[in-house]
Structures are given as C-alpha cells and as structure tokens.
Amino acid sequence: MTDTLFLNGPVGKIEVFVDYPQITAKGFAVICHPHPLQGGTPQHKVPALLAKILAERGCIVYRPSFRGSGNSEGTHNEGFGETDDILAVINYAKQQHPELVFYAGGFSFGAHVIAKAYDQLEQLERPTQLVLCGLPTATVQGLRHYKTPELKGDLLLIHGESDDITLLSDAITWAKPQKHPITIFPGANHFFTGYLKQLNETIQRYINL
Secondary structure, three states, rough: OEEEEEEEEEOOEEEEEEEEOOOOEEEEEEEOOOOOOOOOOHHHHHHHHHHHHHHHOOOEEEEEEEOOOOOOOOOOOOOOOHHHHHHHHHHHHHHHHOOOEEEEEOOHHHHHOOOHHHHOOHHOOOEEEEEOOOOOOOOOOOOEEEOOOOOOEEEEEEEEEEOOOOOOHHHHHHHHHHHHEEEEEOOOOOOOOOOOOHHHHHHHHHHHO
C-alpha cells in the first residue's frame, strides 16, 4: 500500500510517497530519485526497485519528490537545498519510528543527495545500511561538477561499467582512498538497462533485515 503525504520543508511542502510493508514494520527507509530536470521521479525504475525490496523486507519506505518536481514546492537547487529537504524527511521519519532501524538509498542525483545527507548526520543518526547506485562523484557532462563527501560506514556502491554519465573511473577515484568496494555490472549503462534482475539480486543480498 502506498500513501502520499506532504511535509513542511525549508522552502515549502515536500511531496512524499510512503510505501507500507505487508508484514510488521522492522525498519524505515528514505529513497532518493534521479535528477528531476532529466525526468527523474520517485517512480523511476531504480528507486522503485529499492523501495519494493525494502518494503518486502519490512520497511516503511519514504520516497520524496525533490523540490520543484511532482507536487513539491520550491525550485531545483543543484543538490544543496535538496539535501536540506531530505534531512527534514529523515528527521520526520525518525520521529515517527524511533524504535525502527533506518535504511537509505538513492540513484544518480538522488545517490549524491542522500550521500550528502548521510554525511551531515551524526554517526548514531546515520542509516544502518546505504545503497548508492550510479553515484556521481565528479563532472557529469552537460550538467555540473559533483563533489561527493567522503563517507564512512556500511555502503553498497553499484555502478555500470559502460556508464557514460557518471563515469566508473570517477567512482573508483572517489572510492579508492576510502577503500569502499564497488559492485560493477559489466556492460551496464547509467540506467542499468537490462540489468534490473542483477540489480535486484545484488541489493537483496546486501540488505540485512
């Protein structure tokens, strides 16, 4: 079952889709979608897959629409204001479910935003596990340069070998000093076209819930 709620964010209402598990809730999750100016929505196949996996495992899943997209107020802010919005969603979810375990994930621009939010949280407030698919860590041609903070903790980084939007070489350069492993799908593009089954299996193996 999926509901829609509206939270008060830093610049107005944030539209949030909430997926409820069919079993007793054991956790909650916040999942971020790809770039809204490039057609990204909470219904995109990658965040939708993440949400489905987590809901089936017993998570209440929050999928916010970034500012200026869907029915969220405000205008696109290159990931800076969006990070503040996601922190507001996380804070709301934590207040609703203080006893539940926290998970998080994102795809592309959404991976960048959830990574920045993760970095700004105190260590004890961070999600137990974090899934980052197609994380932008350097210059995305035609868009902008992304500076993704260094992260500590339990991360799953998934990247397509043939990703021509967020280059695998950039992801390796970002991950190397932190010694984060990267799960690489040979031949996969940025959108994991034709690799949803493998994406599902990889995330299923990782999630400890």
